Amino acid sequence: MTPRLREAFLRLPAYPLADVPERRRRLEARGVDVIDLGAGDADLAPPPAAVEALRSAAGDRRYSRYAFQAGLPALREALASWMLRRFGVALDPWSEILPLIGSKEGIAHLPLAFVDPGDVGIVPDPGYQAYRGGMVLAGGEPWLVPLRPENDFLIPFGDLPADVVRRSRILYLNYPNNPTAAEAPLAYMEEAVAFCREHQVLLVHDHAYSEIAFDGYRPPSILEVDGGRDVAVEFHSFSKTYNMTGWRLGWVAGRRELVGALTRVKTFMDTGVFLGVQAAGAAALESWEAWVPGNVAVFRARRDAAVEAFGRAGFEVRTPRATMYLWLPVPGGEASASFALRALEEQGVVILPGAALGEGGEGFFRVALTVPEGRLREAAERLGKLAGAGV
């Protein structure tokens, strides 16, 4: 007997890049030099202070015990003081901040506290798949809104159908945005807060890329917008800022009732992040001012090299002020999945087809700035050979 799968489970979309490792293995076995610009997972090292803190925590048995949801007091305090310093947002470390096993975990679990069957979550399309997956698994209905260049890759609230707005419980926003690399002006964030207040919607702001910004741009927090604290929670991550993707550490910030609801869900699901990783997180935050600018400079140099090289190779390219991505139109009207498949099979370059992050991403592909400049130039040159050749 095969157990029957849940109807909601069957509605989950395929996860992007799932078949890449296998294809890549086959190509490399044939001697192909593969350049991987697929996942947002840079080749760079974490801050030495974080590595050292983890090393010493590993030998200290106090860190080997359960973290529980309270976690390491020093991390909570470091997070609260960083949020104050960076955004001017004062938070109580014990009730308005919660460490997460990576921000994805918290994002995906959040709807379990706020969504009943039939409730709607307004989800950017293309978008990080945990929004959609979390909604579906909670029994809710994701309402996908295409992010298009003509709207500056923002969700136009005025265009949402009244019935959808009425049933909405959550609005997901992510600026600076993955995958489009778009930013949201402050006026738009104010509009989002007003929309959520009027319609009693929880605003979930995913701020994974808050620190990867260039040319003097400092992405604001939704919690510093007037009234933002009333309607919003904000998810943050150590993954991109500190090159700690595999360490699994993030946090959510917001008012007590909202953060408390997610804390209660997680109490039944996990027992916290390894305390040694939390100590490393506190050390990483302490190194923010001294260490992060150098890391961002690496991404900026890569962005500049990639923008120049893709432009020269014949692609239409914008210069983003934030994130580790370029979001490029697929040349010649080819479907993004077909272009990405040819990129890998014919040129040994892994890119993310726009449609892998939702139908709204069709017509585009994403390049991640996760390899050195020389490799980005080489990738652009190889992909340039495909442009216009396939259709």
Ligand SMILES: Cc1ncc(COP(=O)(O)O)c(C=O)c1O
């Ligand atoms: C937009 C966005 N949100 C959240 C995450 C997840 O980050 P974490 O590693 O903290 O789970 C990512 C990772 O790629 C992301 O791109």
